[in-house]
Amino acid sequence: xxxxxxxxxxxxxxxxxxxxxxxxxxxxxxxxxxxxxxxxxxxxxxxxxxxxxxxxxxxxxxxxxxxxxxxxxxxxxxxxxxxxxxxxxxxxxxxxxxxxxxxxxxxxxxxxxxxxxxxxxxxxxxxxxxxxxxxxxxxxxxxxxxxxxxxxxxxxxxxxxxxxxxxxxxxxxxxxxxxxxxxxxxxx
Numbered sequence: 246x247x248x249x250x251x252x253x254x255x256x257x258x259x260x261x262x263x264x265x266x267x268x269x270x271x272x273x274x275x276x277x278x279x280x281x282x283x284x285x286x287x288x289x290x291x292x293x294x295x296x297x298x299x300x301x302x303x304x305x306x307x308x309x310x311x312x313x314x315x316x317x318x319x320x321x322x323x324x325x326x327x328x329x330x331x332x333x334x335x336x337x338x339x340x341x342x343x344x345x346x347x348x349x350x351x352x353x354x355x356x357x358x359x360x361x362x363x364x365x366x367x368x369x370x371x372x373x374x375x376x377x378x379x380x381x382x383x384x385x386x387x388x389x390x391x392x393x394x395x396x397x398x399x400x401x402x403x404x405x406x407x408x409x410x411x412x413x414x415x416x417x418x419x420x421x422x423x424x425x426x427x428x429x430x431x432x433x
Contacts, residue, residue: 246290253294262303262399263291266335270309273331280334288338292345301348301411303399308355308387308418310336318388318422321353321414339414350402351414352395356428359392365425369432379433381426388418389428 253261266284267273273280288304295302309332310325327333342349358366372379398417402410423431 250294258300260301264305270331277330280330284334285337289341292342292347295347296345303350306339306351306353307335348411353416354390355418356387356389357392369429373433381429383424383426386424388422390419
């Protein structure tokens, strides 16, 4: 905490974008402490530093803060009800930000993919070359979100936000809702 605080105070940024997270949803069930450390406690510390520094914190969160029961997606004001450790720790991070006194924007997103790093697109592309058949779940639905589209949205927010648009939660996701199986079929 102290090293992070010293580094941020030495830079004195106006804006901090936090895209870090423990995102291994299934593994979080076994690594509860690590998931909590990264998704909650580190975010709490960062938001406290932002409050002291006067920096705006842009934080990425997830649709896993909801229970997944909605057939029509979620609105920012819908009641949260996370069903897994990952979602619970991400929600604790959101709540820590909101209670810290820092200026913030929380952006909830879902199913991030790109041609870089590890993600569903790259995994399915690799597996499709290695296997004749893939088994992908059909019972989960979401909105695949292209990472570069999300980056453009953040850039647009930074170019046009005012004090009335801060200290709020926003949802941003791809425009198409599908199952993991549908997404995999499109990728292949």
